[in-house]
């Protein structure tokens with residue numbers, strides 16, 4: 001690839017130093033230690049995809065155990081070695097490690113870093129009209145810290161004592177005492193170290209996203225003209241900034257307990273009849289700190305997916321998003337409320353019933369802004385000229401999953417019901433629909449939609465449709481039955497149920513779930529093939545394949561570093577002028593001045609058109 | 617990615633603009649604040665258990681608090697002097713600040729010794745470990761502020777800190793005052809909660 005010797009100057013309005021550095025691209029600076037937000041976004045994406053395969057693969061292994069408890073797993077020995085016991089069964093402690101790593105990988109590495117990292121990086125500068133992030137260096141650092149964290153977490157999969165095994169929520173005392181299970185030994189230490197780097201990476205990324213959105217918007221891009229994707233990334237970054245330090249605080253105390261003799265989370269523990277010296281600590285304290293991050297974290301995962309969906313649904317329904325301001329308002333509402341509901345994960349820790357009912361009410365209130373978003377998606381689709389692109393299908397799929405999963409949240413939010421449902425498969429079903437599958441659908445929708453801008457080529461639609469239908473039907477078949485299993489009382493994280501007569505009638509259902517999971521997982525390889533094959537062989541993308549209004553579609557087919565070859569475009573209108581009455585075309589990009597569309601202007605727009613300054 | 621477009625220095629933008637590095641600093645401060653908010657809330661939750669060991673907060677904290685307040689005063693003087701271009705005074709007050717900062721850290725270490733002697737062990741009841749965590753984490757941040765300060769001092773000696781080049785010293789002042797304020801908060805928190 002020929003790299004032109006064009007000078008790249010630091011883009012910054014108020015920046016003090018304007019070092020004009022030459023942009024001699026070579027492979028390393030262009031693709032590895034790149035400062036270009038688009039490359040960094042793709043790095044996050046590829047790492048996220050890598051982790052998704054690992055995380056999904058782990059779940060298939062434990063689903064084999066759950067669905068086919070009598071199966072001989074000898075054939076997995078080449079892969080798992082001594083984690084397959086002599087009788088050809090999965091080692092029980094390794095089962096816990098699998099569940100733990102599946103959760104950790106999916107929540108943090110795929111749906112936080114892979115989703116936010118990819119799309120915040122890729123889309124923020126492109127959609128607000130900036131040349132790059134506020135600090136390219138911090139951005140690069142953010143990726144490489146994530147990479148380091150990934151390497152450490154990956155290594156922990158292969159160590160002698162196995163990776164962390166205390167669940168993705170790493171509750172002490174289990175996680176604090178290496179003598180408790182093998183997964184609380186070195187694996188847990190590596191988990192904590194990896195998460196420290198992960199937190200640092202998220203904070204660096206978040207600080208950058210926020211200051212970019214505040215400072216680098218192009219002329220005319222007021223906050224009320226920002227696409228909802230950008231609003232979602234903005235609020236997500238704020239949530240992360242407020243909650244990740246708390247996870248750090250929580251994890252650091254655990255590190256002290258594990259390795260430096262303190263007893264923040266430990267008290268009155270006997271192992272093998274012998275008392276440990278720790279007194280005065282409380283494991284409940286850990287849960288408070290953890291869930292103060294943990295609950296906002298679930299919204300850190302879902303908000304970007306919801307933002308992406310807003311954009312895709314509006315574009316492909318050829319209609320303005322319904323209730324733009326209500327969408328922003330409800331995201332803000334969700335953001336604020338997400339900090340005051342954490343104890344709904346702790347209803348059964350012996351908290352006072354009065355406190356429980358306060359958290360119950362706050363939790364149920366969250367359903368209101370969530371429902372507003374759901375209704376707005378549906379009303380946007382209502383009577384639209386819908387174009388069923390793969391991205392659109394996945395977005396609609398997200399709406400469906402978000403609603404089905406949200407409804408079960410309302411069950412769980414009732415402190416009385418939760419006494420029964422807590423830690424059963426009902427919870428697993430709830431969050432896999434509302435968070436896991438929804439956010440995954442949002443991520444995939446985003447990839448299908450912005451692939452043309454990322455790689456300059458189109459993905460194959462037919463494969464996309466097959467991928468969608470298999471995945472959509474698949475995730476419902478996997479997670480819907482789990483509600484019944486949960487209501488029947490199956491606890492989560494149990495290795496096997498064959499010893500309980502009460503559960504024997506659910507053996508078939510578990511088998512069914514496992515089979516569906518394997519098929520759904522398999523279907524993802526269609527996507528992977530499509531993704532990599534289209535990079536080389538895909539049809540060349542037009543500049544604006546979806547006839548969309550936002551700024552990224554005004555860049556060249558494959559934008560270079562700096563995004564726009566000439567001037568940065570000016571913005572004259574909000575991003576959702578689709579099918580505007582009076583207009584001939586069914587979309588009016590943000591760069592078209594109001595003064596040139598008198599036929600479709602609304603009364604107040606006609607007013608502002610009079611004073612509009614249009615550059616030539 | 618075979619072209620690199622000229623990134624123009626004078627790109628147009630929104631009229632609503634803040635200094636990007638300052639915004640980044642403020643956001644960083646927010647996350648530091650959240651860190652300490654988490655620990656102090658955890659402390660309160662722990663305290664409400666009722667099993668509080670009888671521990672005295674070291675007397676040395678009273679003195680170190682005075683030192684940190686003084687350092688904020690000298691830091692602010694440096695800031696005002698740079699606005700007025702009084703180069704010599706900038707250097708003096710910056711050095712004084714750095715000196716006070718180091719003194720503060722030494723006093724915090726002495727406080728730790730005092731605390732240990734009075735039975736407040738690191739390995740022991742969480743309530744005493746918390747004192748170390750709070751003061752220690754604050755100290756670590758203060759070390760980073762001293763490093764920042766040294767960078768500014770270095771710039772001052774090269775005549776790079778004056779009324780037309782204020783960003784660095786402004787940011788340093790912000791950070792310093794923030795850490796001073798944070799310590800005041802921790803000090804009051806610990807003394808009033810005991």
Ligand code: HEM
Nearest residue numbers: 298302344345367406409410412413422423427431434435
């Ligand atoms: C209608 C709104 C929602 C309500 C009322 C709600 C309520 C709850 C409650 C009460 C629990 C705890 C159940 C238990 O452990 O016993 C829970 C678990 C969970 N929820 Fe939700 N939820 C809602 C929406 C969401 C959303 C939007 C997400 C993610 C994007 C989410 C993700 C999770 C996760 C990950 C867990 C399980 C964590 C774990 O224990 O591993 N929830 N939800």
Ligand SMILES: [Cu+2]
Nearest residue numbers: 295342344345
């Ligand atoms: Cu929650």
